[in-house]
Amino acid sequence: ETGVTQSPTHLIKTRGQQVTLRCSSQSGHNTVSWYQQALGQGPQFIFQYYREEENGRGNFPPRFSGLQFPNYSSELNVNALELDDSALYLCASSRDRGSTGELFFGEGSRLTVL
Amino acid sequence: AQSVTQLDSQVPVFEEAPVELRCNYSSSVSVYLFWYVQYPNQGLQLLLKYLSGSTLVKGINGFEAEFNKSQTSFHLRKPSVHISDTAEYFCAVSSPDSWGKLQFGAGTQVVVTP
Numbered sequence: 217e218t219g220v221t222q223s224p225t226h227l228i229k230t231r232g233q234q235v236t237l238r239c240s241s242q243s244g245h246n247t248v249s250w251y252q253q254a255l256g257q258g259p260q261f262i263f264q265y266y267r268e269e270e271n272g273r274g275n276f277p278p279r280f281s282g283l284q285f286p287n288y289s290s291e292l293n294v295n296a297l298e299l300d301d302s303a304l305y306l307c308a309s310s311r312d313r314g315s316t317g318e319l320f321f322g323e324g325s326r327l328t329v330l
Numbered sequence: 331a332q333s334v335t336q337l338d339s340q341v342p343v344f345e346e347a348p349v350e351l352r353c354n355y356s357s358s359v360s361v362y363l364f365w366y367v368q369y370p371n372q373g374l375q376l377l378l379k380y381l382s383g384s385t386l387v388k389g390i391n392g393f394e395a396e397f398n399k400s401q402t403s404f405h406l407r408k409p410s411v412h413i414s415d416t417a418e419y420f421c422a423v424s425s426p427d428s429w430g431k432l433q434f435g436a437g438t439q440v441v442v443t444p
Contacts, residue, residue, distance in 0.1 A: 220373070249430050258334075258420050258434030259374070272431050306373055314430020317362060317381050321373035 220309050220322035228328045229297050237292045237325045239307030245320070247271075247313050248290040250282060251306040253324070259306055265290055266313045294327075302329045332357040332423050336435035343411055343442055351406040351438045353421035363404040364422040364432065365395055374420065380404065391415070416442045 221240045229235050241248050247266045251259035261274035265284035279295040288309070294301055304326050308319035337352040355361060362381050366374040378389025385397040395406045404421060418439050422432040 247430060249432075251432075251434075256436075258422075258436050259432070261431050261433070264430055272428065274431070308374075308430070310430050312429075314424070317364075317379050318376050319374075319430060319432065321366075321375070323371070323373045 220307060220320050222305075222307050222322035222325050224325055225323070226326045226328075228330060230330050231297055231299060233297050233329075234293065234295045235297060235327060237294075237305050237307075237327070239290045239292070239309070239322060241288045241290065241307075241309030242320050245309040245311055246288050247310045248284055248288065249308045249310070249314070249319060250290070250292050251308065252276075253304040253306055254300075255303070262292070264313065271313055297329045299329050302327060332359075332361065332425065332433045334421050334423050334433055334435035336419075336421050336438050338438050339436065340439045340441065343440065345413055345442055345444050346410050348407065348409050349411050349415075349440060351419050351421075351440070353404045353406065353435060355402050355404065355421075355423045357402075357423060357425065359425045359427070362424045362426075363395075363397060364424075365389065365393070365404075365406050366420045366422060366434075368418040368420065368437075370417075377406070377419075411440070411442050413442050413444065415440060 249264040250262040253259040263273040268284045284290045304324040308321045365377040380397045421435040
């Protein structure tokens with residue numbers, strides 16, 4: 217059983233650019249949640265995808281968007297990057313919107329915006 | 331709305347000594363509670379969870395936590411720590427209508443020294 221994998225692991229962008237982060241969910245999982253973890257803080261919920269549909273969103277602006285594909289992998293897109301977008305972006309997969317009570321996290325994509 | 335407060339940002343502890351990490355939550359509905367651990371440069375790993383039933387929950391690596399509804403707390407304990415327990419620990423809360431959409435605390439850094 218493969219775990220949750222994220223790519224890229226590190227990337228550097230400049231203000232105003234766009235970025236796409238990718239996540240492959242664990243085998244058998246149909247739900248992906250994305251979190252933003254700024255330095256020294258706890259993760260903040262961005263949004264969740266369940267069976268290719270957005271299933272809830274946190275307090276993030278519309279320039280944060282996502283997709284989930286038929287194989288349940290997912291992308292997080294951020295447009296018009298700002299300095300405050302610098303953070304570790306974590307993807308978590310689960311079964312059935314997390315109803316089993318456990319999320320499986322990847323190791324994250326560290327984004328630096330200059 | 332839910333929120334989580336982790337009362338200690340950093341807890342230094344000697345090897346083989348006990349440790350307690352404090353977590354308080356606020357919520358107007360039923361809650362599910364979690365403790366996650368994050369080792370350096372890694373994603374989050376579930377230590378234990380409380381969904382229902384016994385208020386004393388045992389997790390991996392010798393950790394346990396007690397759900398106290400009257401005090402709205404979910405403190406994490408380990409009777410004897412190892413150097414390898416050095417990590418960041420996060421308390422998180424969700425509810426039946428927000429499966430997989432965790433609200434995390436700011437984290438507690440545990441530093442174990444010989």
